[in-house]
Amino acid sequence: MTISVGELFEKSELLPAGVVQWGEQAELDLPGVYIVASTPDFSDRVGRIGTYRPDTSAFDTLRSRCPSVTVDGAPATNEKLAERIGAFWIPESAVLYIGLAGTSVRKRVNQYYSTPIGNRSPHAGGWWLKTLADLEALYVHYAAAESPKSAEARLLNSFAAAIPPPVRRALHDPERIAPFANIEVQAGMRKRHGMAGYKKERANAATPPIPAAGAAFSAAPDSNRAPARPASAGTAGSGRGTRTESQIITDKDRAILTYVSLPDRSLRCRVQMDISR
Secondary structure (H helix, E strand, C coil), X not given: CCCCHHHHHHXXXXXXXXEEECCCCCCCCCCEEEEEECCCCCCCCCCCCCCCCECHHHHHHHHHHCCCCEECCEECCHHHHHHHXXXXXXXXXXXXXXXXXXXXXXXXXXXXXXXXXXXXCCCXXXXXXXXXXXXXXXXXXXXXXXXXXXXXXXXXXXXXXXCCHHHHHHCCCCXXXXXXXXXXXXXXXXXXXXXXXXXXXXXXXXXXXXXXXXXXXXXXXXXXXXXXXXXXXXXXXXXCCEECCCCCCCHHHHCCEEEECCCXXXXXXEEEECCCC
16 A cells, blocks of 8 residues: 555645546646546545556557567567566556646646557657556546646655555665656656667658769859868869869859759868769
């Protein structure tokens, strides 16, 4: 037995504003905090879910979206994921996750509901909750807070202080204590869970297409920058079939000369295409 939602709010000097079942909209459109619990009862310390029951389809989805997910450096299986996440389950604890909403509890809770497992945004935190077979049986309690970040910190500290030593020692990480689905114990400190690659890879920045050999360049020089200094006569370029020169440019030369915009704009130079090949 640990601590109830009502006791957490009381210790953090917060007034409960409501409770909804998982998937239902929280009506509070103000900054605040929210607690996901396995009971709608503010005074229930134990909750209605005694053990971690994983939903294997959630792991199937995670591994299909994040094929590089690992546990202790080895490719993850459904069984390994369930075993590791389940090792952080706190028995006889109604409180499963604590979160904050910087602008609107309603908006943030909706983001939590809608973020697919494996996504980095808009609400990537607390994704262990979405591996529960009993997810639809959970409840979201919420309260307004002038400083949601400070209020969340108080809630997390009060929760950790309520976990008995024998329960702590049985967890995979007995030192970094937080509700089951809170991976981040406090800013910059995460539970040592040994998993990696469980979020979709970030999309790489778009790379400008490389023109085909011999194609005409159309990039114009940047009028806000000083022109590049001409290179020494006869300096060879790195590209095949091109050379950089500093001779006087004639009208005939201009027909086959243009500006090239390199990744570092300070290195722009004129390039004469060798059309003799």
